[in-house]
């Protein structure tokens with residue numbers, strides 16, 4: 488085992504601190520750039536918006552609030568932020584943690600007390616996962632709160648990996664090419680929901696949360712678990728990423744570069760009325776090339792996940 492003499496250890500410590508500070512600074516720049524890019528690409532926040540940031544107390548929503556607070560300082564437009572936490576009355580939920588944290592950071596906030604825990608416990612049979620009903624109830628409450636607070640946007644802490652996992656879940660189990668959008672109109676039709684962490688890797692959020700020492704509250708206080716299929720696919724995506732770095736970014740890039748003429752949805756492409764045009768098309772299909780079997784696996788991921796404006 489390596490041991491350091493006292494003077495050598497003393498010399499190492501500042502070097503470690505400098506390295507940590509360097510890494511933290513690099514991560515900070517990356518996160519700010521990715522969040523700023525997502526906001527710009529999808530026009531998520533506009534002048535005069537009041538953005539309600541849903542803060543569960545987990546690492547993702549903490550990072551979302553933290554990054555939006557700092558981006559607001561340098562944003563070219565003025566907008567408001569209000570943090571909202573839904574206290575679902577789970578046993579052991581440390582109700583004082585978030586108000587203390589938010590007050591210490593000077594963030595306007597609202598805590599909504601709603602005992603959804605009892606409702607979910609009552610309605611979901613023992614042994615089944617409660618997350619689906621819990622999320623549905625939570626969504627309805629948060630939409631109501633957004634209206635009461637006069638929020639124009641609702642920001643959620645879903646990140647890149649959530650988006651990719653959702654795409655795969657829908658393909659594997661739902662038979663649809665459908666993901667998790669970075670911006671959408673809420674199902675009650677009254678709000679715009681945004682996901683500013685759309686380009687951010689979960690591992691980066693984990694590192695950021697550790698660096699910033701957010702007071703994390705786990706979502707598993709209720710004893711439930713996210714559904715097993717999602718857990719398995721998430722593990723699969725992580726393993727792919729470990730083996731083939733860049734694959735997750737490639738999948739996200741694919742979600743922003745859809746080619747309807749090379750899929751099978753006749754509502755998106757006029758297959759039925761398709762005719763030869765009489766003109767060569769350099770971007771057209773090379774009909775008899777089996778590019779799927781010839782493609783080299785996992786080409787280098789794009790440097791940035793830009794959404795091209797059409």
Ligand code: SF4
Nearest residue numbers: 617618621706709711
């Ligand atoms: S883990 Fe518990 S609190 Fe979190 S979504 Fe599932 S049921 Fe709700």
